[in-house]
Amino acid sequence: MDNEIYTDIILDYYRHPKNFGKIEDAQIKFKDTNPMCGDIVEMCVKINGGCVMDAKFCGKGCAISQAAASMLTESIQGKSLDEVKNISKEDVLGMLGIELSAMRLKCALLPLKVLKVGVLNFLGGNLEELNTPELK
Amino acid sequence: MKTEFEVLNVEKIRRDFPILNQTVNGKPLVYLDSSATSQKPLCVIDVINNYYKTYNANVHRAAHRLATEATEAYEESRRKIANFIGAEQQEIIFVKNTTEAINLVFYSWALENLKAGDVVVTTIMEHHSNIVPWQQLQSKGVKLGIIDILTDGTLDLEQLKAVMSDKVKLIAVTHCSNVLGTINPVKEIAQLAHKYGALVLVDGAQSVPHMPIDVKDLDCDFFVFSGHKMLGPTGIGCLYGKEEILKKMKPFMFGGDMIKEVHLRETTFADLPNKFEAGTPDIAGAIGLGAAVDYLQNIGMKNIYAHEKELVRYAIERLSQVKDLKIVGPTDSNKRGGLVAFTLGDIHGHDLSQILDAEGIAVRAGHHCAMPLHERLGLASSTRASFYFYNTKEEVDKLVEALEKARTIFKL
Numbered sequence: 001m002d003n004e005i006y007t008d009i010i011l012d013y014y015r016h017p018k019n020f021g022k023i024e025d026a027q028i029k030f031k032d033t034n035p036m037c038g039d040i041v042e043m044c045v046k047i048n049g050g051c052v053m054d055a056k057f058c059g060k061g062c063a064i065s066q067a068a069a070s071m072l073t074e075s076i077q078g079k080s081l082d083e084v085k086n087i088s089k090e091d092v093l094g095m096l097g098i099e100l101s102a103m104r105l106k107c108a109l110l111p112l113k114v115l116k117v118g119v120l121n122f123l124g125g126n127l128e129e130l131n132t133p134e135l136k
Numbered sequence: 137m138k139t140e141f142e143v144l145n146v147e148k149i150r151r152d153f154p155i156l157n158q159t160v161n162g163k164p165l166v167y168l169d170s171s172a173t174s175q176k177p178l179c180v181i182d183v184i185n186n187y188y189k190t191y192n193a194n195v196h197r198a199a200h201r202l203a204t205e206a207t208e209a210y211e212e213s214r215r216k217i218a219n220f221i222g223a224e225q226q227e228i229i230f231v232k233n234t235t236e237a238i239n240l241v242f243y244s245w246a247l248e249n250l251k252a253g254d255v256v257v258t259t260i261m262e263h264h265s266n267i268v269p270w271q272q273l274q275s276k277g278v279k280l281g282i283i284d285i286l287t288d289g290t291l292d293l294e295q296l297k298a299v300m301s302d303k304v305k306l307i308a309v310t311h312c313s314n315v316l317g318t319i320n321p322v323k324e325i326a327q328l329a330h331k332y333g334a335l336v337l338v339d340g341a342q343s344v345p346h347m348p349i350d351v352k353d354l355d356c357d358f359f360v361f362s363g364h365k366m367l368g369p370t371g372i373g374c375l376y377g378k379e380e381i382l383k384k385m386k387p388f389m390f391g392g393d394m395i396k397e398v399h400l401r402e403t404t405f406a407d408l409p410n411k412f413e414a415g416t417p418d419i420a421g422a423i424g425l426g427a428a429v430d431y432l433q434n435i436g437m438k439n440i441y442a443h444e445k446e447l448v449r450y451a452i453e454r455l456s457q458v459k460d461l462k463i464v465g466p467t468d469s470n471k472r473g474g475l476v477a478f479t480l481g482d483i484h485g486h487d488l489s490q491i492l493d494a495e496g497i498a499v500r501a502g503h504h505c506a507m508p509l510h511e512r513l514g515l516a517s518s519t520r521a522s523f524y525f526y527n528t529k530e531e532v533d534k535l536v537e538a539l540e541k542a543r544t545i546f547k548l
Contacts, residue, residue: 005490006487006545011546011547036502037517038502038510038517039486060516061484061516062484062486063483064486064487104490107486
């Protein structure tokens with residue numbers, strides 16, 4: 001694995017993340033960590049009429065996990081919860097625009113996992129719907 | 137002036153470690169993660185192979201020749217390890233690692249002897265394995281005293297003295313911090329503990345591999361360590377305990393090999409050390425660790441300590457010149473073991489270790505199983521370069537070069 005993953009875009013999202021913070025009256029709040037490296041991501045999503053009205057994240061971690069979290073909050077604004085539920089691993093990698101080793105994939109996918117568990121809890125869904133092994 | 141140590145022939149030593157002779161991502165491997173686990177010399181690998189190839193049998197059970205040979209080799213390893221740290225052979229209990237050794241003391245000593253109102257003292261610089269077990273005592277009403285560090289990364293001994301009372305029953309302290317590198321004055325701490333009738337457990341995971349140890353001189357009551365950080369295989373570690381203390385402790389694992397006599401409704405337990413070694417042990421691991429101890433003694437622990445001290449001095453000197461780099465822990469190499477943790481600007485440890493990996497350099501990043509210490513230092517993570525006697529100053533230079541590259545990639 002070479003160092004081409006640290007693109008200008010990723011470094012910009014790492015240093016100046018969009019939607020960083022909390023939403024006090026969010027219906028969805030969920031937090032998880034990657035114990036191996038200590039990444040922490042918390043997602044807050046405010047819902048109106050089954051759609052995302054606002055989404056923010058906060059946390060600490062590597063450039064990949066924090067950039068992925070920020071990009072994810074941007075991408076779900078206005079989307080229906082069904083659409084959010086169906087965001088895939090490939091979608092996140094597409095946003096990041098880089099290729100990752102198996103170890104770093106965990107960093108990239110932590111925000112998606114947090115978001116999906118939060119949405120599934122809210123919808124009363126089954127966590128088995130987390131359909132890729134990386135998200136479990 | 138007469139020196140008390142010999143300068144090591146590292147080039148020759150490295151030939152004993154076949155794994156070091158390889159490229160990673162097209163660059164020669166620079167292995168700076170020995171605090172996580174050390175590499176193994178060929179002689180250790182061969183001894184393990186040879187056991188399985190020529191005399192594999194269960195220990196302490198049968199009278200046939202292979203079993204006799206296996207038992208003799210297993211017990212011979214115990215003698216070697218005892219001798220290595222200045223203990224008696226019946227005071228060495230084989231366990232799987234440092235964590236299990238601490239858990240043995242937790243179950244067999246702490247749970248049996250401590251009551252509400254008693255105090256266990258530990259420190260902010262402990263590995264999780266020397267904090268989490270003691271936290272569990274809080275549900276019994278046992279209080280936990282946690283000693284802080286001073287700004288230079290050394291232990292606050294004044295605070296330790298201040299918290300001592302006859303309520304304190306145990307001080308659990310690391311000999312060498314796996315993040316700060318700080319070497320704690322455990323002999324002095326043991327003296328203090330004994331003045332108040334408390335016992336001392338020393339986590340030697342980061343010290344035994346790197347410096348001469350004499351448990352009788354330190355006068356600690358328990359000393360715990362893992363084999364895999366000192367050239368041995370994974371799956372084997374040791375608990376040293378003073379004989380009179382171990383004798384009074386009840387086993388916490390029951391089953392075969394730890395008994396004298398078993399009747400339908402009652403059992404007499406075996407003597408030390410077998411009382412604490414229920415079930416078939418890691419025979420190959422113990423034999424491998426014995427070979428590792430032979431190898432270390434042949435090189436000489438004083439020589440190893442001197443080599444690493446000089447490496448750390450050099451590393452601190454070079455790393456201090458890297459812009460935006462902050463060293464974690466004491467900058468005086470006399471107060472340190474063979475590792476240096478640091479942060480570089482706003483680069484997360486995980487990102488930094490990936491950039492270093494691309495240069496063939498293996499370091500550890502994260503919280504190093506010391507989250508309370510990182511919280512205390514206000515760090516989300518750190519990056520750690522840890523050395524052993526097979527590392528060189530040239531490798532430190534490569535680390536520094538790669539860190540400069542990381543600064544460029546992250547536009548620092």
